[in-house]
Amino acid sequence: MFWTLFSLAAAPFVGSFIGLLTLRLPAGRRWIATRSACDACHRRLGPLDLIPIVSFLGLRGRCRTCRAAIPIRYPLLETAALGVAAWSALAQSGAMVPVTAIFGWGLLAVAVIDAENLWLPDVLTLPLGAAGWAFTVSLGLRTPLAPLIGAAAGYGALALVAFVYKALRGRPGLGGGDPFLLGAIGAWVGWRGLPTVLLWSCGVGLAIAAIISLARRRLDLARPLPFGTFLAVGAWLTWLLGPSPGAS
Structure with a gap:
């Protein structure tokens, strides 16, 4: 159960990172060791802005400061990553759950980038x-x-x-x-x-x-x-x- 709960808890945060990665990597922007910020007003996002899925719903898909639309790709990819983790938990057990989830998350990232670019x-x-x-x-x-x-x-x-x-x-x-x-x-x-x-x-x-x-x-x-x-x-x-x- 530990590995299952760990994978499910980590999944939305991994999905959020995948969302950032699939935008910044094709654009040639920095994606390592950088703070998340609103693309419109460039305000650095705080902890309350970065809770996967929950923040998007709570802010109604808008930036807290400038009210610019938050890309829908973030909650979609967070949900997709959670689905990968859930599928992994149903199909595997023990340490194979996070290993399978890691493989699925990597495939999700490359699949999205290739589909779009x-x-x-x-x-x-x-x-x-x-x-x-x-x-x-x-x-x-x-x-x-x-x-x-x-x-x-x-x-x-x-x-x-x-x-x-x-x-x-x-x-x-x-x-x-x-x-x-x-x-x-x-x-x-x-x-x-x-x-x-x-x-x-x-x-x-x-x-x-x-x-x-x-x-x-x-x-x-x-x-x-x-x-x-x-x-x-x-x-x-x-x-x-x-x-x-x-x-x-």
Whole structure:
């Protein structure tokens, strides 16, 4: 119960940080060791302004000083992070609860940034892979070499696909960050889980493309889709549900 309560209590604060991260990192703004402030009046926010979800509701979505609208992304991501923690608690037990939540929170951050900016920053994907090695090895889920093999297999698979596509079509078919993200995922799920991650990812991607096509009456094939977001969904489901027997 300790790990479950800890994860649930930490989740909204992690979600608030993810909200800040997904705004500042793509904009090239400082996000480490900086005080939170209103983007409109630049007043530094106090403790009463920073209580996840509660402050947004209490202030009715407005800055206490200038009444500027607080981005809705903050309570949404705080709630999403809480949902990740709750799902982790339902699916795991003991120390696996916060470990699973940490993986989910990392995937949530990269998924949002890629969906909004078509960009997967190495400053997030590389530590995510390192955490996968550290947690899976320390908990006895993998041997020390296994996560490294998974990371190499994940990176190599998408890097090869990107190279072949560019050689045949003369233009990039994957973002440069996608191989690094699949490599980081491989450190968590192992090489046996990678085919299932790709199956989930492609399924989600095709579903999203179909919805977009129906909404717009036609599908713009030249418009890129955030494959990193789909990889994040596939990684989360594979971690929770395990690799498909046919894929592994």
